[in-house]
Amino acid sequence: MADVLALVEARLRMALGEPDARASVTFLGTDRIEVLRFTDGDVVRYATLGMSATPMTDPTAALADPVRGPRAELVLSVRAGRADTDKVLRALAVLAASPQVEGLVVAPGASLDTGEPLWPGAPFTSVLVAEPGGLVEDLELDEPMDPVHFLPLLPMTPNEAAWKRVHGAAALEERWLARGTDLRDPVRGAVGLD
Template identity: 85%
Template sequence: MRTALGEPDARAAVTFLGTDRIEVLRFSGGAAGEEIVRYATLGMSAQPMTDPTAALADPLRGPRAELVLSVRAGFADTDKVLRPLAVLAASPQVEGLVVAPGASLDVGEPLWPGAPFTSVLVAEPGGLVEDLDLDEPLDPVRFLPLLPMTPNEAAWKRVHGAQALRERWLTGGTDLRDPSRGSVSLD
């Protein structure tokens, strides 16, 4: 992460009962006038994600991931997203979820105070932070971008799918890094 994002300027750690420690790192930076803050989890990939229907969990094999959220700085108190991100990162251990591109993750409350978002869409990896290869037989760590969704967008995505929502965002010229944006037109 440091290679792609630089040095973190803040970090917080959360431990949930029965889980490994999850840290959320904050990376500030970007071009002048376009300050972007990135929040990345650290610790989600310590254990592979396993299918909750599997009879036995493989302690070595299985997908590994960390989560990355990018937002414009200075428009909202986005630093309060640290705990919700840690909750999402702990969900594979706590709930047996396999977090993959196209999935929706919901925290049931605003991602930060006043945020119009309570959930995120998991996007395809590889754009911002490249996969981290681990020694065999371990799967590589994938860095999954998170795209905040309004409740209306999340409901629409459940009916029409992730690709259809991404197309709506693209067609609507939606700034997915705007921490106070409204819902895209879903008519």
């Protein structure tokens, strides 16, 4: 079996170009998580590297399978120059470590909450996990391993997160689309939820 993280980094570079910065964070009892930054014009993308090293395990499973199970990395895209978004690195590393630390299986439609602003002054404390396959294609791995999905993260205000809990992820995404919400704007306000 090839080194999963080397293949993941190669896929990120193929899709997003060369990273212009990287940082790593290690939490007690977890593997190292890196966050790579890619700049493309007026958009900055942050991608985790390390979450997919081992499969995510259903917390109700009796034993963790070291080979089979969903694998993912997280990708956040924001407009450059409007906020100090580089401070999001630690928050992304915390979210990427959550499968190891909390036994979460991160999947599309899920909400992930950091409990604090994603970056200084950010109106967002949580993210909605969106469907993979748009920006970075899934990475197929040798059998019997599951493919690595690159999951886009969409920042949510606390009101949007509360509304999503009641109405669901699809309804919130429809509301954003109907209102023409720029989900890459790091200082945007909450979408109208009336």
